[in-house]
Amino acid sequence: MRTLLLASLLAVTALPAAAAAAAAGPGRVEGRVELAVEGLAPTDVWPLVAYLERADGRAGPVPEQPAVLRQDHARFDPGFMIVTAGQRIDMPNEDAIYHNVFSYSRPNDFDLGIYPRGESRSVRLEHPGFVEVYCSIHENMNAGILVAPTPWHTIVAGDGSFAIDRVPPGRYRLRVWAWELPETVRPLEVRPDTAASVALTIGAGPGARDSGP
Numbered sequence: 757m758r759t760l761l762l763a764s765l766l767a768v769t770a771l772p773a774a775a776a777a778a779a780a781g782p783g784r785v786e787g788r789v790e791l792a793v794e795g796l797a798p799t800d801v802w803p804l805v806a807y808l809e810r811a812d813g814r815a816g817p818v819p820e821q822p823a824v825l826r827q828d829h830a831r832f833d834p835g836f837m838i839v840t841a842g843q844r845i846d847m848p849n850e851d852a853i854y855h856n857v858f859s860y861s862r863p864n865d866f867d868l869g870i871y872p873r874g875e876s877r878s879v880r881l882e883h884p885g886f887v888e889v890y891c892s893i894h895e896n897m898n899a900g901i902l903v904a905p906t907p908w909h910t911i912v913a914g915d916g917s918f919a920i921d922r923v924p925p926g927r928y929r930l931r932v933w934a935w936e937l938p939e940t941v942r943p944l945e946v947r948p949d950t951a952a953s954v955a956l957t958i959g960a961g962p963g964a965r966d967s968g969p
Contacts, residue, residue, distance in 0.1 A: 763895075770901070772842050773913055780919075780925065780948035780949060781948055781949045782922045782923050782924055782925070782946075782948070782949075783923050783924075783925055783946035783948060783949065783950050783951065783952060784919060784920065784921050784922075784923060784946075784950070784951040784952070785806075785808065785827050785908075785919070785920040785923055785928075785930060785944065785946060785951070785952050785954065786917075786918065786919040786920070786951050786952070786954070787865065787917070787930075787953055787954035787956065788807075788915075788916045788917050788918070788954075788955050788956075789804060789806070789912050789916045789917075789918065789932055789934055789956050789957075789958060790916055790955070790956070790957045790958075791937075791957070791958060792957050793960065794862065796963060797914070797916075798912055798913070798914055798915070798916045799914045801934045801935070801936075802887055803836045803900075803902075803911055803934070803938055804829055804912040804933070804934045805838060805902055805904075805910070805911055805912065805933045805934070806907060806909065806910055806912055806918045806930065806931070806932050806933075807838070807902075807904040807905075807906065807908065807909030807910070807920075807929055807930075807931055807933070808906050808908040808909070808923065808928045808931075809884075809904075809905045809906060809928065809929050810840050810905075810906065810926065810927070810928060810929075811926070811927035811928055811929060812927070813891065815841060815842070815894070815905060815906070816840060816841075816905060816906025816907050816908065816955065817840075817906075817907060818840055818841070818842040818843050818907070819840055819843050819907050819953065821929070822843065822844040822845060822846045822878070823837060823839045823843055823844070823845045823846070823850070824845070824847075824848070825837060825845055825846070825847045825857075825889070825899060825901070826847070826848055826850055827847065827848070827849045827850060827851050827855045827857070828850045828851055829851065830851060830853070830894050830896070830897060831896075831897055832889065832891075832897060832898065832899035834899070835898075835899050835900070836899065836900045836901075836902075837880065837899070837900075837901055837902075838901075838902045838909050838910075838911070839901060839902075839903055839905075839906045839910075840903070840904055840905075840906060841881065841882055841904065841905055842877060842880055842881075842882055843880065843881075843907075844879075844880055845877050845878060845879050845881065845901070846876050846877075846878050847868065847876060847877055847878065847879070848875070848876035848956070849871055849872060849873050849874070849875055849876065850873065851873055853873070853874055853893075854871065854872050854893060855868050855870070855871065855891045855893060855894070855897070856868065856870045856871075856891055856892040856893055857877070857889060857890075857891060858889070858890060858891075859887050859888060859889050859890065860888070861885070861886065861887040861888050862897070863882075863883045864881040864882070864883050864887045864903065866879050866881075867873045870892075870893070872927060876955075883903065884903050884904060884905045885902075885903055886899060886900065886901070886902050886903075886933075886935075887900070887901040887902075887903060889901060895906060900935070900938055902933065908920045908922075908923050908928075912932070912942070923946045924946070925946050925947055925948045926945070926946060927943070927944075927945050927946075928940045928943070928944055928945070928946060929941050929942065929943050930943075930954060930956075932946055932951060932956055932958055934958065937958055938958060939958075940956050940957075940958040942954055953956065
């Protein structure tokens with residue numbers, strides 16, 4: 757009888773803790789990026805991207821909604837985009853001419869072949885990294901795709917500010933990426949219902965300033 761009573765008390769005591777854990781919401785990462793080069797603003801190195809990778813190296817969830825890279829007026833729209841590794845990318849041809857979308861960026865290289873207006877083909881880029889996209893028929897057509905390891909990413913605003921919402925609590929590495937600039941990495945922890953604030957300076961080499969909460 758005493759054993760049953762003790763077990764019941766323990767179960768009742770555990771209920772509030774379990775409910776609190778279940779009610780804990782995602783966190784947020786926000787901050788500002790500065791460039792170490794005098795006279796250089798974030799808008800001068802667009803696109804400037806902030807994204808998270810899990811500290812344990814596990815991949816993030818893949819969005820069900822596909823990204824879309826259109827071909828229109830003999831150009832790619834948008835000219836730059838961020839996707840999550842493994843996310844489907846639809847590439848519809850909305851031009852009155854044929855196109856052939858391809859990339860030599862290994863290990864994400866692909867070739868969709870030639871297809872006409874009104875047709876769409878898709879690709880999944882499984883490996884994080886930067887992918888350069890071209891059309892074999894039109895030399896002036898090009899686009900860039902940054903493949904992030906998780907869906908928690910954003911383009912840094914012109915004033916250097918950024919925010920990444922709905923981040924599950926846990927340990928991460930924040931990476932700030934820009935074409936032809938050294939990538940800056942900052943470990944951080946995201947807590948439930950809390951904003952983690954970060955300030956980063958990139959482009960100054962190993963001695964770059966890196967401050968946080």
